[in-house]
Amino acid sequence: MDPQIKNILQDLYSYDPEFMKHEDxxxxxxxxxxxxxxxxxxxxxxxxxxxxxxxxxxETQTETQTNKFNLNLAFFKKPxxxxxxxxxxxxxxxxxxxxxxxxxxxxxxVLTGKIQKPNPNSNPALxxxxxxxxxxxGIKSFTSSEEFLAYLQExxxxxxxxxxxIGGGPxxxxxxxxxxxxxxxxxxxxxxxxxxxxxxxxxxxxxxxxVAGIDEPDIVKTNGKQIxxxxxxNYYTYGQPGIMNKIxxxxxxxxxxxxxxxxxxxxxLPPEQIxxxxxxxxxxxxxxxxxxxxxxxxxxxxAFDVSKPEAPVKSWTMSYNGNxxxxxxxxxxxxxxxxxxxxxxLGTPCPLKPMSLDGAAIExxxxxxxxxxxxxxxxxxxxAFVMDATSGQVSKKLSFMGSFGQSLAYMxxxxxxxxxxxxxxxxxxMVDFLTTNGKxxxxxxxxxxxxxxxxxxxxxxxxxxxxxxxxxxxxSSLSADDQKKLENNMQNKLEDYYKTRMRELVTTGIVKIAxxxxxxxxxxxxxxxxxxxxxxxxxxxxxxxxxTIGQGFWVWGWGGNSESANDVYxxxxxxxxxxxxxxxxxxxxxxAARFIGNRGYLVTFRQIDPFYVLDLSNPASPxxxxxxxxxxxxxxxxxxxTNIILGVGQENGKVKLSLFDVSDPSNPKELDKYSMDEYxxxxxxxxxxxxxxxxxxxxxxxxxxxxxxxxxxxGKLNLEKAVANIQAKRALYINDYLYIIGDNQITVLNESNWxxxxxxxxx
Amino acid sequence: METLQExxxxxxxxxxxxxxxxxxxxxxxxxxxxxxxxxMHKETAEDLTSLxxxxxxxxxxxxxxxxGSFSAWLYQIARNSLIDNYKQxxxxxxxxxxxxxxGKDNLxxxxxAKLNLEKVQKFLNTLDEExxxxxxxxxxxxxxxxxISEVLGKSEASCKMIFSxxxxxxxxxxxxxxxxxxxxxxxx
Numbered sequence: 001m002d003p004q005i006k007n008i009l010q011d012l013y014s015y016d017p018e019f020m021k022h023e024d025x026x027x028x029x030x031x032x033x034x035x036x037x038x039x040x041x042x043x044x045x046x047x048x049x050x051x052x053x054x055x056x057x058x059e060t061q062t063e064t065q066t067n068k069f070n071l072n073l074a075f076f077k078k079p080x081x082x083x084x085x086x087x088x089x090x091x092x093x094x095x096x097x098x099x100x101x102x103x104x105x106x107x108x109x110v111l112t113g114k115i116q117k118p119n120p121n122s123n124p125a126l127x128x129x130x131x132x133x134x135x136x137x138g139i140k141s142f143t144s145s146e147e148f149l150a151y152l153q154e155x156x157x158x159x160x161x162x163x164x165x166i167g168g169g170p171x172x173x174x175x176x177x178x179x180x181x182x183x184x185x186x187x188x189x190x191x192x193x194x195x196x197x198x199x200x201x202x203x204x205x206x207x208x209x210x211v212a213g214i215d216e217p218d219i220v221k222t223n224g225k226q227i228x229x230x231x232x233x234n235y236y237t238y239g240q241p242g243i244m245n246k247i248x249x250x251x252x253x254x255x256x257x258x259x260x261x262x263x264x265x266x267x268x269l270p271p272e273q274i275x276x277x278x279x280x281x282x283x284x285x286x287x288x289x290x291x292x293x294x295x296x297x298x299x300x301x302x303a304f305d306v307s308k309p310e311a312p313v314k315s316w317t318m319s320y321n322g323n324x325x326x327x328x329x330x331x332x333x334x335x336x337x338x339x340x341x342x343x344x345x346l347g348t349p350c351p352l353k354p355m356s357l358d359g360a361a362i363e364x365x366x367x368x369x370x371x372x373x374x375x376x377x378x379x380x381x382x383x384a385f386v387m388d389a390t391s392g393q394v395s396k397k398l399s400f401m402g403s404f405g406q407s408l409a410y411m412x413x414x415x416x417x418x419x420x421x422x423x424x425x426x427x428x429x430m431v432d433f434l435t436t437n438g439k440x441x442x443x444x445x446x447x448x449x450x451x452x453x454x455x456x457x458x459x460x461x462x463x464x465x466x467x468x469x470x471x472x473x474x475x476s477s478l479s480a481d482d483q484k485k486l487e488n489n490m491q492n493k494l495e496d497y498y499k500t501r502m503r504e505l506v507t508t509g510i511v512k513i514a515x516x517x518x519x520x521x522x523x524x525x526x527x528x529x530x531x532x533x534x535x536x537x538x539x540x541x542x543x544x545x546x547x548t549i550g551q552g553f554w555v556w557g558w559g560g561n562s563e564s565a566n567d568v569y570x571x572x573x574x575x576x577x578x579x580x581x582x583x584x585x586x587x588x589x590x591x592a593a594r595f596i597g598n599r600g601y602l603v604t605f606r607q608i609d610p611f612y613v614l615d616l617s618n619p620a621s622p623x624x625x626x627x628x629x630x631x632x633x634x635x636x637x638x639x640x641x642t643n644i645i646l647g648v649g650q651e652n653g654k655v656k657l658s659l660f661d662v663s664d665p666s667n668p669k670e671l672d673k674y675s676m677d678e679y680x681x682x683x684x685x686x687x688x689x690x691x692x693x694x695x696x697x698x699x700x701x702x703x704x705x706x707x708x709x710x711x712x713x714x715g716k717l718n719l720e721k722a723v724a725n726i727q728a729k730r731a732l733y734i735n736d737y738l739y740i741i742g743d744n745q746i747t748v749l750n751e752s753n754w755x756x757x758x759x760x761x762x763x
Numbered sequence: 764m765e766t767l768q769e770x771x772x773x774x775x776x777x778x779x780x781x782x783x784x785x786x787x788x789x790x791x792x793x794x795x796x797x798x799x800x801x802x803m804h805k806e807t808a809e810d811l812t813s814l815x816x817x818x819x820x821x822x823x824x825x826x827x828x829x830x831g832s833f834s835a836w837l838y839q840i841a842r843n844s845l846i847d848n849y850k851q852x853x854x855x856x857x858x859x860x861x862x863x864x865x866g867k868d869n870l871x872x873x874x875x876a877k878l879n880l881e882k883v884q885k886f887l888n889t890l891d892e893e894x895x896x897x898x899x900x901x902x903x904x905x906x907x908x909x910x911i912s913e914v915l916g917k918s919e920a921s922c923k924m925i926f927s928x929x930x931x932x933x934x935x936x937x938x939x940x941x942x943x944x945x946x947x948x949x950x951x
Contacts, residue, residue, distance in 0.1 A: 008901075008902070015923060015927045019930075040795065040805075040808070042795055042796065043805075043809070047791050047792070047795075050787075050791070050813050051784070051791075053813070053817075054816055054817065055781070055784070057817060058781045058820060061780045061820065323918065323920055323921040323924050343928065680849075
């Protein structure tokens with residue numbers, strides 16, 4: 001056996017001996033993979049020329065370091081080979097893909113949802129269909145650890161029996177992309193520390209957030225007196241269209257973990273004398289409540305008392321247990337609403353212990369773990385906590401079972417919504433296709449047999465084998481002519497079948513937690529997947545949610561842009577769908593969404609950028625009121641004024657800003673646009689990087705390594721000021737001074753004349 | 764006892780960067796392949812390989828074995844280069860990379876290669892970020908869980924969990940795929 005194959009197999013077996021059962025199949029797959037390994041076209045002459053280049057660089061470095069000529073001709077002449085062996089360079093993916101196609105053409109196959117007529121009012125995954133009586137939420141909690149484990153066992157069975165449409169849409173663990181301003185409670189902070197007597201703070205900006213008054217973690221926080229800046233660092237950003245999701249870079253290429261992680265504390269006033277007060281040796285996104293600074297690093301959450309900002313004192317530490325990770329956090333009225341996620345296994349009985357506070361495990365009893373009545377595959381436990389920001393004490397907690405894929409969180413004044421992606425049982429889909437459509441190309445005796453197998457009380461794996469046998473027998477009995485006919489008929493039917501079922505293949509489960517009693521108040525399900533937190537909005541008790549359909553169900557050529565559509569659903573307080581707009585931007589996907597009061601704004605994109613204005617004044621009958629088609633796309637929409645929306649996106653590979661006039665919803669207009677000489681802005685993917693200062697009629701965004709301030713007065717976009725090459729990340733204002741925060745320095749500008757007041761080096 | 768690699772690193776850090784050659788020899792192909800899989804473009808992969816090693820040599824003193832393995836450090840630099848590149852360039856149209864594929868062969872091969880590439884991209888886009896990272900690092904780049912955990916800054920346990928979960932699903936997909944492969948075979 002090829003050593004690489006052996007290695008991968010052994011790895012899998014040691015993790016889960018169950019894989020051994022499939023050795024032959026896994027082996028042939030891996031062999032196939034190696035055969036289809038893409039040629040990376042490695043060019044030895046390139047390697048040689050780079051070697052020469054590095055040799056020269058090494059000499060120069062030696063000269064610089066030792067300040068003497070020390071030509072070492074041995075450079076690269078010693079044949080060191082530390083790593084042997086060839087690369088395992090195959091995409092598992094490739095093989096699987098190659099299995100799925102024939103003659104280079106996608107072989108559409110047989111999979112799609114649990115086949116009921118699409119009924120947006122039903123919550124198939126979350127309602128008890130057997131009893132016929134839907135509970136209020138369609139979920140219940142566990143009564144014992146045994147029940148919990150039995151449920152896990154069952155979900156694993158489903159998992160083993162199901163094919164899967166891999167969780168689709170933008171991968172989002174931390175909430176991403178694209179925002180009003182939150183008052184994070186620190187304006188009311190009254191500590192006088194560090195504030196000169198003659199300095200008053202008349203106004204101070206907050207992180208640009210989705211819901212005013214609900215703060216979101218970010219790498220810069222201020223209370224108007226101190227600025228806390230955590231970085232530089234690597235962190236994830238999402239949603240950049242058309243390319244692999246990527247990690248937001250350091251300005252430096254050298255991994256940041258080799259720098260000492262730090263959060264710097266800067267005295268912000270007076271602006272001409274800003275100075276570094278101290279630092280904390282950890283970094284991550286932060287929340288600030290009064291004198292407590294909370295830092296979310298990848299393996300723990302730490303809080304510091306910063307009442308003496310020059311000497312912060314750690315007040316509490318919350319650490320993740322097992323494979324736990326942060327989904328998101330919000331801060332409202334001194335309370336942190338924290339959502340984390342764990343992947344449980346059969347060795348994890350309840351009570352769950354997903355987090356520890358200062359070393360003491362926080363237990364979630366079986367009775368506080370909710371699950372859909374019908375088990376879902378690919379289970380994760382989501383854990384939600386209400387914590388006191390100052391003490392870290394957890395006052396409320398619960399868990400619920402959701403799926404492993406993409407998860408988003410949105411918090412309104414009243415509720416916390418958490419979504420997860422659900423993929424339909426492919427076995428069911430296949431059988432359903434064959435039984436419902438099979439009569440057109442299969443004899444009745446065959447469809448009867450298939451139905452019968454479906455009804456057997458055996459594992460999905462066994463059913464699959466049975467089905468395979470039946471089909472195998474049948475196909476081999478046909479003549480070549482009949483086989484060709486059957487193949488064509490099947491393909492044809494599959495296309496239609498997919499189109500009618502696409503809203504059932506990948507759906508999104510929504511769990512709503514009431515902030516008051518912190519209990520699950522409703523669950524729901526919608527077709528497709530939402531893009532990011534801005535795809536959701538609660539207004540007058542209803543949840544509006546925008547989703548892309550037909551993305552993420554990857555099966556033998558299905559899914560992808562060619563079949564996608566975009567919908568907007570309005571769900572009532574019980575998360576039942578009461579209205580919808582469907583099929584916006586066919587063949588496109590959502591790039592940005594924003595709901596404001598009675599209106600919704602949506603950008604879909606494939607080649608041009610339709611900007612849609614939606615009328616949501618009647619929740620039961622939402623409708624498209626207008627659209628505008630322009631080149632490029634926007635991936636962040638920001639309301640600058642009641643009827644002026646700014647779009648931040650791209651056109652022709654450059655950052656584009658568009659000013660939309662939506663005063664006439666039936667006829668949105670592009671008032672002005674500005675094409676920046678930058679390839680990328682973080683604001684297109686992360687709304688925290690954007691700052692609006694309406695007093696001065698300007699907004700800030702980083703672009704490339706620089707910071708940009710645009711004036712949007714009179715419906716025109718004018719570049720007011722550019723601050724070059726400071727590796728700009730964020731901006732904030734205190735009184736009438738704009739602080740531009742870059743990886744290595746902070747520059748303070750006077751907003752009345754945009755003159756540079758002071759630059760502070762953070763190195 | 765210090766391994767040869769450790770000796771090379773410490774000699775580079777102690778003013779003899781010419782010994783970087785041994786490290787370069789050991790990793791150039793791996794890093795190039797890593798970059799190629801993620802760009803599917805020969806020239807870009809070469810440019811980024813140059814950048815990765817130039818930076819690594821320049822900053823060799825900032826590497827510390829106590830913070831992780833040398834290979835993970837190199838992969839992180841390569842990954843950061845890649846990210847910077849994404850930031851600065853437009854997404855490459857799969858069609859534009861076509862010329863990279865077996866240009867010498869006939870049109871049919873090219874089209875097949877292009878279809879494959881599009882399918883790979885489509886598939887990859889359906890995986891969420893962390894699954895994609897872990898699976899590609901494990902299967903394409905052949906890194907160990909320990910290395911993956913260092914590159915990604917995640918725990919080893921969670922990398923293992925993510926990989927096996929994804930593989931479990933892939934395995935399931937393959938069951939279906941094989942079944943259809945069988946049907947195809949019986950149909951032709």
